[in-house]
Amino acid sequence: MNFLKNQTENAVRSVTDLNKAMTLVDMTMSNMSGSSLYSLKQQSLSMAKDLSAATKTVTDAVTIYANENESVSSMLNKAQLTVLLSAASGMSSSSSADAIQGILNQFNLSENQAMHVADTVEKLSSEIALDFSKGCDTISQSIATSGSVVNEAGMSFEKYVALVSTTAEKTRVSGSQIGNAFKTIFSRISRSKDGLTTDAEMSDAEAALKSVGVSVRGADGDLRDISDTLNDLNKVCIMQ
Incomplete structure (x- = not known):
């Protein structure tokens, strides 16, 4: 009886979370048709099932990307990456979304490189002698602090993530500290005046x-x- 009660309560909660999320999406994306909204709803449910994730976890990720410039497919693709990174790292959906979007924006990467970004962060975090979730968070914080400066200096995302992960492993300091340190280093080196030797x-x-x-x-x-x-x-x- 308790099992059936819990299952029923979970089902009701999932429906409630899903409906709230779709209402928010509908309000945010005024151009979305009813059929598109229904498709988003059904695919969100399928994603939760496929990823063995709570419905709310998926809908939280979906609503993060709800804006007039998004399509159903782009929202779902980003939401999937967010859910996967969140599950692997222990970060919240919001933090995972910020990490992915921050890296894409600061290194001027296209959206179709989002999977590569998430995979790279997870791979390097798993290879260093540091708690996995802490590694993901440290890399994300560092790039949020210094990514644009590093990109302007000409270093690729992949090289910088490798540099940050190695530094984090050796120093055990926070991502913001690492980011600020490299931001200063890269800024000062790049500040050298061209042609003045x-x-x-x-x-x-x-x-x-x-x-x-x-x-x-x-x-x-x-x-x-x-x-x-x-x-x-x-x-x-x-x-x-």
């Missing part, structure tokens, strides 16, 4: 790196790939 014209960062044998410029005087500069600096640190 005399000691008097160099930025403080460029002069400091040159003093230990690391050049931020190639033979043509243009700024080198920042990954190469950091690799050279790492070699200097290892030798000392």
Whole structure:
């Protein structure tokens, strides 16, 4: 009897959560037709079943992406990634959605790369000696703090995530601390003035790196790939 009671209560709760979510979507997306809304409702239920997730978990993710610029398919695709990352990392749906969208926006990635983003964060978090959920959160926080600066400096999302995960494993500090540190480093290196190569014209960062044998410029005087500069600096640190 208790089992049947719990099942009934869960079913009622799922229906209530689903209806609330669809009402919110309908209010947010005034251009959505009744048939599209019904399709979204049915596919949300199917997703919850396929992913063995609570209906509310899926509908919370779906409503996050509800706006006039979204389609049913794009909402469901993003919601699926959000649910999967949330389940793997322990982050809330909102935090998982912010992480995925933040990375896409800061590194100017297209929406069809969202699965790659989620997979990369999960993969690197699983490979470091750090609690998995903490690793996901640390990477997300770091990119939220510094992603746009890193992207402008020319480092790819994949390289930066690898750099952050290694740093997190070694230092055990928060993602915001790591992000702020790299934001400062990348900003100062990138601030070197193009074409000005005399000691008097160099930025403080460029002069400091040159003093230990690391050049931020190639033979043509243009700024080198920042990954190469950091690799050279790492070699200097290892030798000392």
